[in-house]
Amino acid sequence: MAGMENRNLTRLAVAATLHCLTGCAVGEVLGMIVGTALGWHNLATVLLSVALAFLFGYALTIRPVLRSGLPLRSAVGVALAADTVSILVMEVTDNAVMLGVPGAMDAGLTSWLFWVSLLLALAVAFAVTVPVNRALIARGRGHAVAHRYHGGHADHEHHADQGGRADQDSRGGHVQHGGGSRA
Numbered sequence: 001m002a003g004m005e006n007r008n009l010t011r012l013a014v015a016a017t018l019h020c021l022t023g024c025a026v027g028e029v030l031g032m033i034v035g036t037a038l039g040w041h042n043l044a045t046v047l048l049s050v051a052l053a054f055l056f057g058y059a060l061t062i063r064p065v066l067r068s069g070l071p072l073r074s075a076v077g078v079a080l081a082a083d084t085v086s087i088l089v090m091e092v093t094d095n096a097v098m099l100g101v102p103g104a105m106d107a108g109l110t111s112w113l114f115w116v117s118l119l120l121a122l123a124v125a126f127a128v129t130v131p132v133n134r135a136l137i138a139r140g141r142g143h144a145v146a147h148r149y150h151g152g153h154a155d156h157e158h159h160a161d162q163g164g165r166a167d168q169d170s171r172g173g174h175v176q177h178g179g180g181s182r183a
Helices: 002-037 042-067 072-100 112-138 143-147
Strands: 159-161 164-168 174-177
Touching (some): 002 042, 002 072, 002 112, 002 143, 042 072
Antiparallel strands (some): 159 164
């Protein structure tokens, strides 16, 4: 039974990391493209990439949390709790790889070196972040915080409440599902 729980935990960590990678990759690639196209120095390009990675990463978490009925302010709090460590690890790792590949940051958008380095950086960041997310989820932190707001998951904790579904939010209150949204 413990082996199955470990596999399920690892699958959840991989899914959480892929979710994080999606937002990070969109922001990272966009930031690298903008910074490189504008001829910015490495620091400015990396800072833009990191800022956009956090923006897109949080946005991808906030959207389904808002659909669960949680108000925006609370949804932002859930996203911060769920994704900050994961995005931070991913960003530190992928930017370190990009900066570590000689010439990658200066290669330009039409260079294979730039794109191969960026893909390598994201792949390494994924590999480094999966065990981090697994450890966080095992402790009820990281993506586990947002997971309770995603509908359709097998381990979703359901509480009957006025004909709909309600789950506990991070403060122990209940979040109504399926009956419209609360603002």
